[in-house]
Amino acid sequence: MTGQAHTGRPRRMLRNLSSKIASIPMMLTAVVIFLGGTIWTVVYSFTNSKLLPRAKFVGLDQYERLWDAPRWIVSIQNLAIYGVFSLVFSLVIGFVLAALMDQKIRFENTFRTIFLYPFALSFIVTGLVWQWILNPEFGVQSVVRALGWESFTFDPLYNARIVIYGVLIAGLWQGTGLVMCLLLAGLRGIDEDIWKAARVDGIPMWKTYVFIVIPMMRPVFITTLVIIASGIVKVYDLVVAQTSGGPGIASEVPAKYVYDYMFLAQNLGQGFAASTMMLVTVAIIIVPWAYLEFGGRKRA
Amino acid sequence: MKIRSMTAVLAATVVLPLAAAHATDLEVTHWWTSGGEAAAVAELAKAFDATGNKWIDGAIAGSGGTARPIMISRITGGDPMGATQFNHGRQAEELVEAGLMRDLTDVATRENWKEVIKPASLLDSCTIDGKIYCAPVNIHSWQWLWLSNAAFEKAGVAVPKNWDEFVAAAPALEKAGIVPLAVGGQAWQAAGAFDVLMVAIAGKDTFYKVFKDKDDTVAAGPEIAKVFKAADDARRMSKGTNVQDWNQATNMVITGKAGGQIMGDWAQGEFALAGKVAGKDYTCLPGLGVNEIISTGGDAFYFPLLKDEEKAKAQEALASTLLAPATQVAFNLKKGSLPVRGDVDLAAANDCMKKGLDILAKGNVIEGTDQLLSADSQKQKEDLFSEFFANPGMTPEDAQKRFVDIIASAD
Secondary structure, three states: OOOOOOOOOHHHHOOOHHHHHHOHHHHHHHHHHHHHHHHHHHHHOOEOOOOOOOOOEOOOHHHHHHHHOHHHHHHHHHHHHHHHHHHHHHHHHHHHHHHHHOOOOOOHHHHHHHHHHHHHOOHHHHHHHHHHHOOOOOOHHHHHHHOOOOOOOOOHHHOOOOHHHHHHHHHHHHHHHHHHHHHHHHHHOOOHHHHHHHHHOOOOHHHHHHHHHHHHOHHHHHHHHHHHHHHHHOOOHHHHHHOOOOOOOOOOOHHHHHHHHHHHOOOHHHHHHHHHHHHHHHHHHHHHHHHHHHHHHHHO | OHHHHHHHHHHHHHHHHHHHOOOOEEEEEEOOOOHHHHHHHHHHHHHHHOOOOEEEEEEOOOHHHHHHHHHHHHHHOOOOOOEEEEEOOOOOHHHHHOOOEOOOHHHHHHOOHHHHEOOOHHHHHHEEOOEEOEEEOOEEOOOEEEEEHHHHHHHOOOOOOOHHHHHHHHHHHHHOOOEEEOOOOOHHHHHHHHHHHHHHHHHHHHHHHHHOOOOHHHHOOHHHHHHHHHHHHHHHHOOOOOOOOHHHHHHHHHOOOEEEEEOOOOHHHHHHHOOOOEOOOEEEEEHHHOOOOEEOEOEEEEOEOOOOHHHHHHHHHHHHHHHOHHHHHHHHHHHOOEOOEOOOOOOOOOHHHHHHHHHHHHOOEEOOHHHHOOHHHHHHHHHHHHHHHHOOOOOHHHHHHHHHHHHHHOO
């Protein structure tokens, strides 16, 4: 995705020759499978392929149908909501947890393990667990009601308007631990002397974090961002396990649309068009960012 | 020690399938995994094993939606099984057109399928360009309303005899804390219920005009508007179902938590499994008690083209076994479906199955929507109706407009 900047000077090409030779298989895989597969998909998204791919081109028909489909629109909206909130919350919660862990607390290892544990579970398991927890019949709602608060209502998975937040809760529970660990590693990489200097200058702790430490952790943040973002775009199994897109079509996501139309509806063309749109969305976000990140540095 | 025994086990699991792979073994994939279904499949396996071949069971759990993509990718990916279940209709159409399926015309002519298979539309669905590509095994009809007698007793109203009475009884059921109509959350259930309402309320001709001729003016017309009105009633009555799977919804009817359910005759297996008696504990209304017509969708077996001659012979043996009268009776009694042959005797059938057989004998049948519409249109319909049933804010008029679009673009 990130695309290394190649300088292309012959002197540099020959340096580390053996390691370059060793990476040829991976490069071939990347070019043939990823790039080739992508191009093939985009080309066939302009055809009316049904169960089997066939090269009968129909122009933009598949895309017109895609953007007319209410389910696709709902999917895109859900992805936007899920994406923004999961990005913001997992970074904020993850960073706060990491900062708290960094205070030389006792039992740090234990806490770290607890917070990271959900990440060891697959999205399918996470989805099922949270489906049960959020089920009004025997989950949170029934527990609170049993404690005496009879009118308490909390059933996000059965309410079309807020169902995507129910999915979001599960996603955050699963993913925040990893973010915390990555950021904690970043915090540990900050030189102790910087903290000492800040303390000597009498800068309050939160200011040290916001204005000194966080800017210094930029590379870690970028890594984290890429990991979170790729998780967001491909979210699928969580929704399948938790709501299977319901109630109705209220928690559909683009990846599920792609799968359903490619395999259940036996309409490859439509599925390819949808996956191409997903690629375009990612490209729209990645390209300007990559330009700023890498293009800018070269000029400087 | 432990590791050694584990490797032994691992090795055994690798060796066993290899050792078992004789020339006449045939792997058969299907999605029949619930209790009653598995018992029915065992009958097929028994009959096939009796021919000297061996049935290798390839059950795929998780209903047709999960199983079909796996089957299709195995066939297109060059790892075909010996035989596989599909719903007869258009699901395997393109696989046949791509030349991936065995032509069964020889077996069919030899065994006179054209004469014995009733109704003829079943075989028509297997026929492409005059050649027969599948063996139908059963008839499943969608057009049934299952009612819990206990629920109506509790609500203090008589068990309805048709859809209108049922709608009228809904407030009494609700007052008694019973969900009038159970509709599970899976998309196909909502879409299926709508098709049933369409046959019952708008009748056979309109049904065919919309789904066979894809006439979008009829789809936009007043007849279909009435169907959407009924679907609106059904939506209101289904509020509070909160279950996903069809059998969980059926279970609500069995336990009297729900008044009724619109579901195909496969629901009968659940009632039987729970030890309920037709007529006493539950009531079944074919065609919703309005229009006694049943659709004749169902299951069929397709046989991928294999290079191995021995296996090809075994495939033909399986095809003829599936349609043998004895197999038909044994299988369908367990499955709760109707046999595809008109000439077998189902004396052991229960009340509801007998009603179905009667209607079949009278010829009041229509083709199922799987036979009439492509998987693509079916999926679009599912999307529409699952949204409609879950979202009370969507008016019947809006839904009808979208329905017209789907019909207009159907192929």
